[in-house]
Amino acid sequence: MKKLLNDPADAVADSLAGFALAHADLVRLSPAPVFVVRAGGAVTGKVGLVSGGGSGHEPLHAGFVGDGMLDAAVPGAVFTSPTPDQILPAIQAADGGAGVLTIVKNYTGDVLNFETAVELAVEEGVEVASVLVNDDVAVEDSLYTAGRRGVAGTLAVEKVAGAAADRGADLAGVAAVAERVIANVRSMGVALAAPRVPHVGRPSFDLADDEIEVGIGIHGEPGRRRVPAADADAVTEMLLTPVADDLALARGERVLLFVNGMGGTPLSELYVVYGRARRLLEERGVTVSRSLVGNYVTSLEMQGASVTVLRLDDELEALWDAPVNTAALRW
Amino acid sequence: MKKLLNDPADAVADSLAGFALAHADLVRLSPAPVFVVRAGGAVTGKVGLVSGGGSGHEPLHAGFVGDGMLDAAVPGAVFTSPTPDQILPAIQAADGGAGVLTIVKNYTGDVLNFETAVELAVEEGVEVASVLVNDDVAVEDSLYTAGRRGVAGTLAVEKVAGAAADRGADLAGVAAVAERVIANVRSMGVALAAPRVPHVGRPSFDLADDEIEVGIGIHGEPGRRRVPAADADAVTEMLLTPVADDLALARGERVLLFVNGMGGTPLSELYVVYGRARRLLEERGVTVSRSLVGNYVTSLEMQGASVTVLRLDDELEALWDAPVNTAALRW
Amino acid sequence: MALDADWAERWVRRTADAIADAKDELTELDRQIGDGDHGENLDRGFKAVVARLDDAATESGPDERTVGDVLKLVATTLMSTVGGASGPLYGTAYLRAAKVSGRPQIDPPAVVAVLEAALEGVSSRGKATVGEKTMVDAWHAAVEAAEAAANDGGSEVDVLRAAAAAADTAATGTIPLVATKGRASYLGERSAGHEDPGARSTALVLGAAMAAALSGPTPADPSSAA
Amino acid sequence: MALDADWAERWVRRTADAIADAKDELTELDRQIGDGDHGENLDRGFKAVVARLDDAATESGPDERTVGDVLKLVATTLMSTVGGASGPLYGTAYLRAAKVSGRPQIDPPAVVAVLEAALEGVSSRGKATVGEKTMVDAWHAAVEAAEAAANDGGSEVDVLRAAAAAADTAATGTIPLVATKGRASYLGERSAGHEDPGARSTALVLGAAMAAALSGPTPADPSSAA
Ligand SMILES: Nc1ncnc2c1ncn2[C@@H]1O[C@H](COP(=O)(O)OP(=O)(O)O)[C@@H](O)[C@H]1O
Ligand SMILES: Nc1ncnc2c1ncn2[C@@H]1O[C@H](COP(=O)(O)OP(=O)(O)O)[C@@H](O)[C@H]1O
Ligand SMILES: [Mg+2]
Ligand SMILES: [Mg+2]
Numbered sequence A, B: 001m002k003k004l005l006n007d008p009a010d011a012v013a014d015s016l017a018g019f020a021l022a023h024a025d026l027v028r029l030s031p032a033p034v035f036v037v038r039a040g041g042a043v044t045g046k047v048g049l050v051s052g053g054g055s056g057h058e059p060l061h062a063g064f065v066g067d068g069m070l071d072a073a074v075p076g077a078v079f080t081s082p083t084p085d086q087i088l089p090a091i092q093a094a095d096g097g098a099g100v101l102t103i104v105k106n107y108t109g110d111v112l113n114f115e116t117a118v119e120l121a122v123e124e125g126v127e128v129a130s131v132l133v134n135d136d137v138a139v140e141d142s143l144y145t146a147g148r149r150g151v152a153g154t155l156a157v158e159k160v161a162g163a164a165a166d167r168g169a170d171l172a173g174v175a176a177v178a179e180r181v182i183a184n185v186r187s188m189g190v191a192l193a194a195p196r197v198p199h200v201g202r203p204s205f206d207l208a209d210d211e212i213e214v215g216i217g218i219h220g221e222p223g224r225r226r227v228p229a230a231d232a233d234a235v236t237e238m239l240l241t242p243v244a245d246d247l248a249l250a251r252g253e254r255v256l257l258f259v260n261g262m263g264g265t266p267l268s269e270l271y272v273v274y275g276r277a278r279r280l281l282e283e284r285g286v287t288v289s290r291s292l293v294g295n296y297v298t299s300l301e302m303q304g305a306s307v308t309v310l311r312l313d314d315e316l317e318a319l320w321d322a323p324v325n326t327a328a329l330r331w
Numbered sequence C, D: 001m002a003l004d005a006d007w008a009e010r011w012v013r014r015t016a017d018a019i020a021d022a023k024d025e026l027t028e029l030d031r032q033i034g035d036g037d038h039g040e041n042l043d044r045g046f047k048a049v050v051a052r053l054d055d056a057a058t059e060s061g062p063d064e065r066t067v068g069d070v071l072k073l074v075a076t077t078l079m080s081t082v083g084g085a086s087g088p089l090y091g092t093a094y095l096r097a098a099k100v101s102g103r104p105q106i107d108p109p110a111v112v113a114v115l116e117a118a119l120e121g122v123s124s125r126g127k128a129t130v131g132e133k134t135m136v137d138a139w140h141a142a143v144e145a146a147e148a149a150a151n152d153g154g155s156e157v158d159v160l161r162a163a164a165a166a167a168d169t170a171a172t173g174t175i176p177l178v179a180t181k182g183r184a185s186y187l188g189e190r191s192a193g194h195e196d197p198g199a200r201s202t203a204l205v206l207g208a209a210m211a212a213a214l215s216g217p218t219p220a221d222p223s224s225a226a
C-alpha cells in the first residue's frame, strides 16, 4: 500500500513535526505527550478552546489552532482518540484563567478519554466545560446507538465558539453558543472509495465499482447502507434531504452550506455537490447566506463528501464572519 | 468509474457554476464563452492578470481570482487548454486600461491558444504582455522537448505578480517581476496513483502496487521514470534534490518551500514531505523563510505531491506576504 | 499454588503475546463493524506495558509488589497509550481490579472479586449492559462462570479456566447480536453476523490469565529473575 | 468529377464520423504518451462543425459556397471548440487551406495546394519538422505523395488516395520515433513504441477526404438537399 509516509508507526508524529515547522507563526508542538497549542500559548482572560480526536481528519483539529478558533488540539493515533495524559496538559496549556471549553466529537473513545482528562483538570483547579458535537444524521440518536457521531459540523462549532471566546464571552457564554451551534447543525456523508489506514495495509471497507456507501462516518466505518452508484445530483439529494428534514428548515430561514471533502475527491466535484445542494435548499425557500467548500474534516484519502447545514441567525452569522487566522481557515 | 459528477460532458460547467455561487463575493462567471472574472470586474488603472489552462487542477486558476492575485481565469475542458474565443473576452474583462499580463503554463496547447487570443486582443487595442511558466525540472529544457512544463510554481507567479500589480507597478514592471519568479522557481512531482479523467473512464496511466512515477506533470501524463515505491523521506529526496540543484541554491539563501498535493493524497502526508524537504534544505544551509502546504495545483484525484522551491529576496518576500483574498488563498 | 504479583506479571506478558499474535485478527474484526484499529490499539498498549515491566525488572531488591501494584501499572499504561474506546475501558477494568487486589497473594474468592471489579469498571465507564455486543458480554460471562467455579470449591486455576472458557463462548456469542453501544452501533442491523472485537480481546486476556496460573514461574521468565 | 463545396462538406462530415468511431482509439494512443484527450478533443470539435453545417443546411437558396467557405467554417469552429494543442494546429491547417481554395471547384493541382497550405499551417504554428513524432509527419508524407500523384496526371481521387495512404503509412511510421515536440516529448525515450495520436487523426482526416471524393453526392446526404 503506497503512501507518502515513512514508518507507519511514525505517521502522526512525522506529520505533526512538519505541520509545526510550516506553521511556526501559529502553533507550537508538544512532542510528548503530543498536543498542539497556539504559538503564543494561552491568552490571559480569554476562555480557552481545546478539541482533539483521532488523527486522519486533517486539517481538523490542529489546522484550526490559532486566532479566533482553537487554543489547543490533541491528536490521537490515526482514527483513535487521544489519551487523557495528552488531553490534560493541552487543557492546562489553553487555560488563560477564564476556564476551558473542550469540544468533543461524540464517539465512545473520545468521550471517555476527554471525560477522564477533564476530571483530572478540574482536580488541578482548571474550570472546564464540555460540549459534545453530534451532527451526523446518518446515525439515529436513540437507545440503540452510541448516539449521533460528530463529523464536519465540528468545524462550525470550533469557529463560532472561537469567535465568541475572542469577543470576551465567559465560559458559560462560550459553551452556550457552542451548544446553540450543535443544536442547529446537521451533516451527512457518502463514500465512493474507502480510506486506507497506514498500519492496516488495505482499505477500511470493500466497495464494488458500482456501489457507494451512504451515511458514512469519518473513520472508515462502513455506512448505514450501500446503494448503487448514482450521479452527483442524486447523491447530493441523499445527503441534503435528511439534513434539511432533521433541521426542520422553514421557508425564509438562512443557513451556512458547507460541502466537505473526505480527502480524496477533487475540489471540482465538491463544487458540483455544492451547486446541487444549494438549489435544493433554495427550492425549500431557504437562503444560503454563507458557504464553505473544501477538504476540512477528512478521512485520510477517502473519496466522497459530506453536506453540512447550519441554521444561522444574526449572532451566529457575525461569529462565523469574525476574523480567524489558522493554518486551514483564515479570513 | 465513480465520481461525484453528473454528465461527464458537463463536469466543468457544473463545477464552475457551483464555484461561482459559493464565491459570489469574489468572482463572476461568464458561462459562454466560459471564463471567471473578479466580482468587481477590472480595476481601473491596475494591470490586469489573466491565467488559464485545462480544468482538473482546481483550485488553480479560478480559485486564485480576487484581490491581490488574478483578475480573470480561463478554464478549458479537463486537461485541455481553453480556446482563444474564451481567452480573448477574459483579457478584455481584465483590462482596466493599464494593460494585461497573461500567465501561461508552458504546454503547446496553452501556448498556441493564448498566442492566438493575445494577437486578437492586441488587434482590439489591449496592451498585453505574456509570461510562460516552466518550473518543472523533470523535463529537460532542450531542443528535444517542448520545454519545461509549468506546474505548481504557477501559483507563486500568480501571487507575486498579483501583488506587484496591486502595488501599482506598470505592465512592464509586473511582467518583469513575474519573469523574476519564473527564473527562480522550480518544481518536481511524483505520482502514487493516476488520476481518472471524467470522460475517459479509467486511470490516465497504469501503475503497479509497488511502483511510483517520478517526474510527472499535472495532466496524468506518465512521468520521466518509474521506480520502486519508497518511503516519504526517499521520495522527497528524489523531488527536492533536482529542484535545489537546478536552482543552484547557495548556503545562506532563503526560499519559499511549497509542498503541493496532487489532489488525492491526505494533507497529513504532505506535511511529512514538507518536514523532510525542509531538513534537506537546511542541510544545504538554505533557510526556509516562507511555507505553503496543501492541494493547490492538482491533477484531479491523483495521489502524489510536488515540491516547489522559490528563491526569495526582500522584494519577492514582501510581494508574497502582501494581502490576498481569493477563494483558495487568503491572508 | 497461590496467585501473586509474579503471576500477575506473567498474565500481563502472556496477554501482550496473545494480543500481538491476534493483532491482525482483532483489527480485521474491527474493520468489519468498527474502524479497524482494535488490534493495533491493544498491541500498542500492551507493548508499552511490557516495556515498563522490563524497566522495573532491572531494579534490584526483593519483590515486594502486590498483585494490585502490577494491575495498577497496567491500568495507567493502557490509559495513556491505547486511546479509543478500549483504552479507558480496559484501563478502568485494571484500575478497579487493582483496588481489590492490594495483597501479595490472592485466593479463588479474591480472583472472582478481581474479575467482578473489572466488569464493574467496564460497565460503569461504558454504560453498556449484557447483550449490547461489547466486551461487557465477555466480562459478564467470565464473572458468572468464575463465581460458580469458586462456589464449587475450585482452585485459582479452576476459576480462571472457567472464566476464560466462558469469555470465549460469550465472544463467539456476540456474532448474531445487533450492537447498541460503541462504534458498531452505527451500523444498526448490519452489525449482526460479526464478532465483537472487544469481546474477543477480553477472551484473550482471560485465556492469558489462566495460562499464567497454569505455567507457574519459570527461570526463563525475566520477571522471576528480579 | 470536380471537388466542390459539397465535397468539402462531405469530407468534413465523414471526418466527424471517422473521428467519432476512432475516438476511444485516439484517446488511448494519447493516454500512452500524452494526456489521454485527443479523441475527445477532436470529437468535440468535429461534432460542433457538423452542428454548424446542419444549421447552415436549413437555410434555403442555391449553394454559392466555395470550397474555402466550408474549410473556413471548419477552421473557426475547431479553434473555438477543440482547445489543447490540436485545436490551434488543425484550426490553422484548415484556415490556410481555406485561403487557397476560395473557389467553387478545385482541380488536382489545387488539391495539392490545399494540402500544402495545411502542412504549412501546422508546421508554422507548431514549429515542428518531419520526424518529431507529430501530425506534421503525416501531413508531410501526404503532401509529397499528393504532389507525385498530381505530377503523374492523377485525378482528384488519385491525389487524395495517395495522400491518405501516405498519411496512414507515416502515422504507423511514428511508432519507433522519440518525440521531440508536444506532450509526448516529456517522456523522452519512453515515447518510442507508441503511435502519435495526431498523426493517426491526420490519416483519418485524409482518408475521409478521399472517401468523400469517391462517393460523390447522394440524395441521402443532407448537404445535397440544400
Ligand atoms: N460503551 C461501551 N461499553 C463497553 N465496551 C465498549 C463500549 N464501546 C465500545 N466498546 C468495546 O470497545 C471495542 C472497540 O475498541 P477499539 O476499536 O479499540 O476502540 P474504538 O471503537 O474507539 O476504535 C468494541 O469492540 C467494544 O467491545
Ligand atoms: N508542436 C507541435 N507541432 C505539431 N503537432 C503537434 C505539436 N504538439 C503537439 N502536436 C500534435 O498534437 C497531438 C496532441 O493533440 P491533443 O491531445 O489534442 O492536444 P494536447 O497535447 O494539448 O492534449 C499530438 O499527437 C501531436 O500530433
Ligand atoms: Mg478507533
Ligand atoms: Mg490535453
Ligand SMILES: [Mg+2]
Pocket: C030, C034, C035, C036, C037, C038, C084, C183
Ligand atoms: Mg476501533
Ligand SMILES: [Mg+2]
Pocket: D030, D034, D035, D036, D037, D038, D084, D183
Ligand atoms: Mg492530449
